[in-house]
Amino acid sequence: MHSADSRDEPEGRTGRRHERGExxxxxxxxxxxxxxxxxxxxxxxxxxxxxxxxxxxxxxGRPPARPPAAPPRVATPTGNALRPRLEALRELVGLSRxxxxxxxxxxxGRVLEEAEARQRHSLDLTVVALAGAxxxxxxxxxxxxARAPLSEAGVRRPTTAAPVACTWxxxxxxxxxxxxxxxxARRLPSRPYDPxxxxxxxxxxxxxDSAAPGHREQVDRLLGLVDAVIWVVDPEKxxxxxxxxxxxxxxxxxxxxTFVVLNQVDRLxxxxxxxxxxxxxxxxxxxxxxxxxxxxxxxxxxxxSALTGExxxxxxxxxxxxxxxxxxxxLRLAADVDGASARLRPAYMAEGRPGLTERTRQEFExxxxxxxxxxxxxxxxxxxxxxxxxxxxxxxxxxxxxRYERKRAAAKGGAGRGAETGVTGAGSGGARVPRAARAxxxxxxxxxxxxxxxxxxxxxxxxxxxxxxxxxxxxxxxxPVPGSAAGFVPASVSWPGSSGAGASAxxxxxxxxxxxxxxxxxxxxxxxxxxxxxxxxxxxxxxxxGPWAQAVREAAGRGTEGVAQALDEAxxxxxxxxxxxxxxxxxxxxxxxxxxxxxxxxxxxxLVGAVAGVFxxxxxxxxxxxxxxxxxxxxxxxxxxxxxxxxxxxxxxxxERRLRGAxxxxxxxxxxxxxxxxxxxxxxxxxxxxxxxxxxQA
Numbered sequence: 001m002h003s004a005d006s007r008d009e010p011e012g013r014t015g016r017r018h019e020r021g022e023x024x025x026x027x028x029x030x031x032x033x034x035x036x037x038x039x040x041x042x043x044x045x046x047x048x049x050x051x052x053x054x055x056x057x058x059x060x061g062r063p064p065a066r067p068p069a070a071p072p073r074v075a076t077p078t079g080n081a082l083r084p085r086l087e088a089l090r091e092l093v094g095l096s097r098x099x100x101x102x103x104x105x106x107x108x109g110r111v112l113e114e115a116e117a118r119q120r121h122s123l124d125l126t127v128v129a130l131a132g133a134x135x136x137x138x139x140x141x142x143x144x145x146a147r148a149p150l151s152e153a154g155v156r157r158p159t160t161a162a163p164v165a166c167t168w169x170x171x172x173x174x175x176x177x178x179x180x181x182x183x184x185a186r187r188l189p190s191r192p193y194d195p196x197x198x199x200x201x202x203x204x205x206x207x208x209d210s211a212a213p214g215h216r217e218q219v220d221r222l223l224g225l226v227d228a229v230i231w232v233v234d235p236e237k238x239x240x241x242x243x244x245x246x247x248x249x250x251x252x253x254x255x256x257x258t259f260v261v262l263n264q265v266d267r268l269x270x271x272x273x274x275x276x277x278x279x280x281x282x283x284x285x286x287x288x289x290x291x292x293x294x295x296x297x298x299x300x301x302x303x304x305s306a307l308t309g310e311x312x313x314x315x316x317x318x319x320x321x322x323x324x325x326x327x328x329x330x331l332r333l334a335a336d337v338d339g340a341s342a343r344l345r346p347a348y349m350a351e352g353r354p355g356l357t358e359r360t361r362q363e364f365e366x367x368x369x370x371x372x373x374x375x376x377x378x379x380x381x382x383x384x385x386x387x388x389x390x391x392x393x394x395x396x397x398x399x400x401x402x403r404y405e406r407k408r409a410a411a412k413g414g415a416g417r418g419a420e421t422g423v424t425g426a427g428s429g430g431a432r433v434p435r436a437a438r439a440x441x442x443x444x445x446x447x448x449x450x451x452x453x454x455x456x457x458x459x460x461x462x463x464x465x466x467x468x469x470x471x472x473x474x475x476x477x478x479x480p481v482p483g484s485a486a487g488f489v490p491a492s493v494s495w496p497g498s499s500g501a502g503a504s505a506x507x508x509x510x511x512x513x514x515x516x517x518x519x520x521x522x523x524x525x526x527x528x529x530x531x532x533x534x535x536x537x538x539x540x541x542x543x544x545x546g547p548w549a550q551a552v553r554e555a556a557g558r559g560t561e562g563v564a565q566a567l568d569e570a571x572x573x574x575x576x577x578x579x580x581x582x583x584x585x586x587x588x589x590x591x592x593x594x595x596x597x598x599x600x601x602x603x604x605x606x607l608v609g610a611v612a613g614v615f616x617x618x619x620x621x622x623x624x625x626x627x628x629x630x631x632x633x634x635x636x637x638x639x640x641x642x643x644x645x646x647x648x649x650x651x652x653x654x655x656e657r658r659l660r661g662a663x664x665x666x667x668x669x670x671x672x673x674x675x676x677x678x679x680x681x682x683x684x685x686x687x688x689x690x691x692x693x694x695x696x697q698a
Contacts, residue, residue, distance in 0.1 A: 081694070082330050085337050086115055088691035092344075095685045100347055100547050107343055111336045114225070118329055121175045126328040128319065129163075129203040129222055131247075132232035133240060134210060137263040141232055141306035142166065142204040145316060147190040151204045161212065163222060164204040168197045175201065179225055196320035209242055223247075227328040228257040230315075234264045235272075238280050244287055252288035253342070254335045257328055258299040260284060261315060266305035277303050341693040347545050348689040354543040355679055360536065361672065367532035368563075368663040371525045372571045378656025385648035386641070392586040393640035395633040396597035526564050533560045533671055540675050548682045555678045559671035566670055570662035583647070589640055593633055600629030 093108050130138045139153035139160055151164045165172075165181045166189055176186060181203070189197075205222055206215035223229060231248070251258070262280055265273040281301055284291060290298035300318055304311025322328060369375070391398070537556035541549035603625030609615040610622060 082334050082337070085334070085692050085694065086112065088688045089337060089340065092348075092685055092688040092692060095681060095688070096347075099551050099681075104344070104347055104547075108340045111333075111340045114336065115333050117178060118225075118333060121178065122171060123329045124326045125169060125172055125175055125199050125201055126228065126323045126326070127175065127179070127201045127203065127226045128228045128230060128322075128328075129205050129226040130230050130232055131205045131208060131219060131223065132263075133234075133237045133243060134207040136207075136232045136234045136237065137306045138207075138232045139204055141230075141261070141263060141304075141312070142202065144306045144309060144312050145189075145202060145319070146187070148187075150187040150189075160204055160206045161215070163206065163218060166202045166204075168192060168194055168200045168202075172201050179203070179222060196316065197323060199326070200319060200323045208247065209240070223251075227332045228259070228322065229254070230259040230261060232261055232263050233280065235262070235268055235276050238262060238276065239283055244283060248284065248289055249287040252290075253339050254332070255290040255292075255299040256297045257332050257335065258289065259315070259318070260289075260299055260301045261311075262301075262303040263306055265303045266308045266310060273303055277301070337692060338694075341689065344689065345693070347547055348686055350545055350548075350682075350686070351543045354541070354682075356536075356540050356672075356676065360539045364532055364536045364672070365660070365664040365667060367528060367535070368567065368667045369660040371528035371532065372567050372659060372663045373525075374656050374659040374663060377571075377659050378652040380652075381655035382648045382652025385651045386644055388582075389586065389640060389644035389648065390637070392582070393589040393593070393644070394637045396593050397633075398637075529564045529567065530560055532667075533557070533563065536671060536675065540679060544682065548678070551682075552675055552678045555674040556671055559674055563666060563670040566666045567663055570666045571659060573662065586640075589636060592636060596629040596633045596636070598629075599625045600633075603627075603629060 089108055090112055093105050093112065096105060130142050132138045137153075139151040142151045142164070143149050143153060146166045150166055151160060162185055163179075163181055164185045164187060165176055165179075166187045167176070168189060170192075203222065203226065205219050206212075208216055208219045210216065229251075231243075233243070237243070248260075260280070262273070262277050265276075268276060281291060284299065284301065290296070292298035292300050302311060302314060302318075304315055306312060533556050537553045540556070541552040544552060603622040606615060606622035607619065607626065610619055
C-alpha cells in the first residue's frame with residue numbers, strides 16, 4: 001500500500017506485518033523472492049552469477065520492467081442495442097416454449113431474469129469483483145485500491161470467508177442487497193468521494209479453490225451477478241488448470257468486462273516478470289479470451305504488486321476509465337445475451353433455407369388426387385357421358401336389345417356367375433375386366449366404404465348390384481384404368497340416379513333419378529395418403545433444426561389421422577355434384593330416330609300388304625322405306641357418337657378437375673396449413689434469433 005495510507009493502520013496490524021516481513025511503503029526496496037520454480041527458471045543465468053561478462057548483477061530492489069498498459073478501450077453504444085436484443089430474446093422464449101424442451105430454454109430464461117433484476121437498479125453503478133485462488137493477494141489488492149485495511153489479509157488460509165464490499169457511492173444499498181452482501185460486510189474507502197472511482201462497487205470474493213465448504217458456491221453465484229471481474233493470479237498459480245478450465249475458458253465471451261492482473265511481481269527478479277506475463281497472455285489466448293491490445297476491445301492484462309503498490313495506480317486509472325463510461329452493466333448483459341444465443345444457435349439456425357416449394361406442394365396434391373382416383377373418375381365420367389349419348393341417340397331398337405340381354409343373363413343364373421369376364425354395357429365400347437383382377441381389387445379394399453364395411457364390387461356375387469353388362473341402367477362402368485394407384489382400380493363412378501331410362505324418358509339432366517348407396521362410392525387409398533403426408537413432412541423438414549423438424553412432422557402426422565376420411569367425404573361430394581344439362585340436340589336426334597323407326601314399320605306394313613295383294617304398289621317403294629329407316633338409324637347413331645366425344649372429354653376433365661380440387665382442398669386444410677404454420681413460426685423465431693445474436697448474416 002502507499003505510504004500515505006499506511007499511517008492510518010492500527011499499530012498492532014503494522015507490527016504483525018513487520019513480523020511477517022511484509023513491506024509497507026513502495027519507496028522501500030522489496031524483498032526478493034528466490035525460491036519459486038518459475039522465478040528460478042525464468043531468471044537469467046548472468047543475474048544469478050553476478051552479471052554477464054563481468055557486469056554487475058541487477059539491482060533486485062528496482063521494480064521489473066513492465067509492458068505498456070493497454071490503451072483505454074473505446075466505449076461501445078450498447079444501451080440502444082441491448083434493449084431490442086432482450087425484447088427479441090423474450091419473444092423468442094415465448095414462441096419456443098411449446099417446441100423446445102425446458103432445459104434448452106433455461107439459460108435464456110435465466111439471462112432474462114438477471115437482466116430484469118439488474119435493470120431495476122442504476123446502470124450507472126459498476127460492480128467489480130476481485131476473484132482468484134488461495135494466496136493470490138486479492139484482499140491485499142482490495143485494501144490497496146480502497147486505501148484502507150477493509151478486508152483481512154494474512155497467512156491464514158482461507159482468509160476471506162464471506163464477500164466484502166467497498167463502495168464509492170451512497171446509492172448501492174439496493175444493488176448490494178441483490179448481490180447478497182451482508183450489511184456488516186459493506187465498507188467505505190478512505191476517500192469515499194474519489195472522483196476517479198465514483199460509482200464503483202468493489203467486491204472481495206472468497207477463494208475459488210478454497211477447501212472451506214460454501215466458498216466456491218459463493219464465488220460462482222456472484223460471478224454470475226457482477227458487472228466485471230478482476231482475476232488476480234500469482235506467479236505460482238497463474239497456469240492452474242482449475243482457473244483456466246473452470247472459469248477463464250467458459251467466460252471467454254466476457255472479455256470486455258474482464259481484467260487479469262499478475263500480482264506479486266515484486267517477488268520475481270530480473271526479466272522473470274516479463275516472461276511470466278507473456279506466458280500468461282499465451283494461456284489466455286489459448287483459452288479464447290480476447291486481449292485488449294492495439295485499441296481493440298478485450299481483456300486488460302497487467303502486472304502489479306499489491307504489497308509494494310507497483311502497478312496499482314495503473315489499475316486504478318483503468319478502473320476509473322472503465323467506471324466512467326457507465327456501460328459495464330450493459331456490456332455484461334450483452335455478453336450474457338451473446339452466450340445464450342451461442343448455446344441456442346443449434347436449436348434455431350438451419351442449413352440453407354428450409355420450406356415448402358411449389359414443386360413439393362404440387363406433388364403432394366398429385367398424390368392425393370391419385371389416392372382418390374381422380375384420373376379414373378374422369379375417365380369413368382367420360383365413358384358415362386358417351387354411354388348416355390348412346391342411349392339418347394342410339395337406334396330405337398337398342399332398348400329392346402338391352403332388355404333381351406338382361407333377361408338372358410338372368411336366365412343363366414345372374415350377372416357374372418357363369419362368365420369368366422364382366423362386359424360393360426352394350427354399345428359403350430368398354431373393356432373387359434378379368435375376374436382375378438376384380439377379386440384382387442376387392443381384397444385390397446378399393447371400393448371399401450368409409451365406415452369400414454366390406455368391399456362391394458360391381459357384378460360380384462352377393463353384392464346386390466347387377467353386372468354393368470346386364471344392367472345398363474345402373475349408370476356405372478368398371479374397367480381397368482392405366483396408371484391407377486393400386487395397379488387396378490375399378491373405375492366405377494356412381495352418379496345419383498344415373499338411370500339411363502330416366503334420362504331418356506325425361507328431358508331433365510343426364511343421370512337424374514334415385515340415388516345410390518354411399519357404400520358403393522369411391523374411397524381414398526390409405527397407404528397412398530400416408531405416403532403423401534410422409535413425403536411432404538420430409539421435404540418440409542429437410543434442413544430444419546431437430547426440434548422444429550420434429551414439430552413439422554408432428555403437425556403433418558396429426559393431419560394424417562383425418563385426411564383419409566375427409567378425402568372420402570370430398571370424393572363423395574364431388575361425385576354427387578350436379579351434372580351438366582342434357583344437350584338439346586339429343587332430343588332432336590331421338591325424334592329423328594323415332595321417325596326412322598316409323599319409316600321402317602311403315603315400309604314393313606306396306607311391303608306385307610303389297611305381297612298379300614292388299615296394296616297395288618310396286619315392291620321397291622316399301623323396300624326403300626325399310627332400307628332408309630334401317631340404315632339411317634345406325635348411321636345417325638354413329639355420327640352422334642363421334643359428335644359426343646368432345647363434350648364427353650370435357651365432362652371427364654371437369655369431373656377429374658373437380659375431384660382433384662376437392663382432394664387438394666382437403667390436403668391443404670388438414671396437412672399443408674398446419675405444416676406451413678409451423679414453418680412460419682420457425683421463420684418468425686429465426687428472425688428473432690437473428691436480432692438476439694446480432695448477426696446480420698445469420
